Amino acid sequence: MQSPLTAFATYCENQGIERVDELTTDDLRDYGLELRSASIDGDIAGSTANTYFRYIRAFLSFCVRDGKLDTNPADTEAAEEFLPEDTPTRDTQFWEPDQRKRLLEYADERVRMARDETIDTPLERAYRDRTIVVLLAELGLRGAELFRDPNDDARDGLQWGDVDLANGRLEVFGKSREYETxxxxxxxxxxLERLQRVQDPPTDEWPLFPTDHAASKYDAVETATGERPPTGTDIDAVCREQRIAPSSITKEAGRQILKQLTAEAGIELTGDADYLQPHGARRALGAELYKQGHSELAQSALRHSSIETTHEAYSDIKAEDIAKSIDEVRE
Structure with a gap:
């Protein structure tokens, strides 16, 4: 229960809630909406969102028994109003091999067009977007591990200090709420090497995927120096000269980038999804490894806590393999 309860505590802190006796049913309903958003984004299953909420409700029931609360604000129908449907993610979208190939090809093509100035996209931004696609496709990272989460102070997006190119690895703040290699x-x-050459980050705190939002950069400079630069200032130059790192793009901005690239690449989709979602790349990587019989490699690549978690995530593939084995034995 540690991870979901810690995430709930962080949410409460961000909302200015310091004690359990300050919690109301409205607060729990709002958190249910946060869990629903995470489910829609593909970060967690609907069933997982409901499990996390049950953990919180159980903790608050303990607080009632321990005399810290008079009643449990999570134990009401209103508190559960916005929770997603409690169903597993058997139909979770994932990147088909041809979709993955086309998206990677288009990301490369977009860099070339930006270099030739045949599109109105800055070269650094084209490299940024290409790197996002590659890291998702190759490493199965979660969106919350790549981008900033405005509702979680611990998730401020990948920075260059998290990247160790010499040893070929990076550190991410994982779902476990611990740093993972x-x-x-x-x-x-x-x-990453190409992005670093183009971006030339002036400090290790510089994000891999800095925001394009000018107001956020003005805010960063004001926070660091105590003075807000005049309107019209070359704010990017100021940030670099004074080594003031801008904020990373948010998870929502990351999704918008993938929506744009999916549409521009002309990728055809099936089901309800209207773009190639970040979590779809992660699921596709695991499926590729699992189908080839490398279940333990899939567990390691996806950083699942146990092999049982991996088997559960790909139980549909496992069922198909069992059926094929039965056929082979009978033949």
Whole structure:
């Protein structure tokens, strides 16, 4: 229960809630909406969102028994109003091999067009977007591990200090709410090296995927110096000269980038999804490894806490393999 309860505590802190006896049913309903958003984004299953909420409700029931609360604000129908449907993610979208190939090809093509100035996209931004696609496709990272989460102070997006190109690895703040090491594939290493050359980050605190939002950069400078630069200032130059790192793009901005690239690449989709979602790349990587019989490698690549978690995530593939084995024995 540690991870979901810690996430709830962080949410409460961000909302200015310091004690359990300050919690109301409205607060729990709002958190249910946060869990629903995470489910829609593909970060967690609907069933997982409901499990997390049950953990919180159980903790608050303990607080009632221990005399810290008069009643449990999570134990009401109103508190559960916005929770997603409690169903597993058997139909979770994932990147088909041809979709993955097309998206990577288009990301490369977009860099070339930006270099030739045949599109109105800055070269650094094209490399940034290409690197996002490559890291998702190659490493199966979660969106929350790549981008900033405005509702979680611990998730401020990947920074160059998290990347160790010399040893081919990076550190991410994982779902466990601990830093986890991820090895870089050749393509991921190449993408990061190219982005670093183009971006030339002036400090290790510089984000891999800095925001394009000018007001946020003005805010960063004002916070660091105590003075807000005059309107019209070359704010990017100021940030670099004074080594003031801008904020990373948010998870929502990351999703918008993938929506744009999916549409521009002309990728055809099936089901309800209207773009290639970040979590779809993670699921596709696991499925590729699992189908080839490398279940333990899939567990390691996805950083699942146990092999049982991996088997559960790909139980549909496991069922197909069992059926094929039965056929082979009978033949």
């Amino acid at each position: 991820v090895g870089l594939t050749r393509d991921a290493q190449d993408a």
